[in-house]
Amino acid sequence: MNVTVSRNGPYIVTGSVPLRTMEICNDAEGNCRTWKTVHEFPLQEQYALCRCGHSKNKPFCDGTHAKIHFDGTETAGNEAYLRHPDSIEGEELRLEDVGNLCVHARFCMRAGGIWNLTRNSGIPEARDTAIEEACNCPSGRLVVRDRKSGRAIEPELEKSIVLIEYPARHEHGPLWVRGGIPVVSADGESYEVRNRVTLCRCGKSGNKPFCDGSHIRP
Ligand code: FES
Incomplete structure (x- = not known):
């Protein structure tokens, strides 16, 4: 399984990675508290996910990035x-x-x-x-x-990609790449593999390909 960033285009996902939509749910006091799966997409061996934010067939790429001359330059660097x-x-x-x-x-x-x-x-x-x-x-x-052992305490996450939605605030969050799936840059270099990373899907991040929260900007 891996996710490859294409130059000024979509994320190419290979290896039959499960894709689903999950919503952030509030508790009675209005705090973000739990996740709810609201949609499972049919399993595909390979698919292309929009990262410019303008596809008319979201979450999939429909080629619009080329028409709008999307600048998807990766600016995150490759530091741990x-x-x-x-x-x-x-x-x-x-x-x-x-x-x-x-x-x-x-x-x-x-x-x-x-x-x-x-x-x-x-x-x-x-x-x-x-x-x-x-x-x-x-x-x-x-x-x-x-603190004593220095061990990171991580959740167990199935290898999968989640479209994050937060209906209470009408926010459409990033792509949540879970379970240590490698993300490979358009230059062919792998970013640090982590259990939890989030990729920009609105096209506005200043830290591409990763989300920096810019989707909540008007
Ligand atoms: S990346 Fe292709 S339509 Fe958005």
Whole structure:
């Protein structure tokens, strides 16, 4: 399985990668809390996903990128994502945070926010909530580690691609590439393989091919 970024064109997905749409659901207090699968696409060995944001056959590419002269230049660079994270330490957990990978999924804001929860991770409930919030962060912006072992605490994710939707805010989020599927640049270089990454599908990101949250800009 892999995802190849084509130059100024779509993502070419190969290897029968499952594709589905999932929605972010709020709890009774209005916090982002859970995921709900709302659509499964028929399995295809290969398919092309729009990354310019203008296809009339979304999520698939219909060739519009060529008509609009889409500039899909990859600007992310090939540094390891967590090379320069902000870091917060609590008694039990360390939180690593790479702010420019934020996709505004907002799972991290509940119960005082993951930053405070990490500082208070000596309290079991705070520790558990911090882990839950980090594991729901689709982009992998937020990674929590067990402080004693240094081990990253990661969710188990099926190799798949998810179209993220957030109906409560009418937001159409990025493509969530899950389970360690390699993403290969148009130059043929593989980006760091991670359990959770999110790819731009609106064409506006300043950190292509990754989402930087620009889809919420008017
Ligand atoms: S990338 Fe082809 S239509 Fe958007």
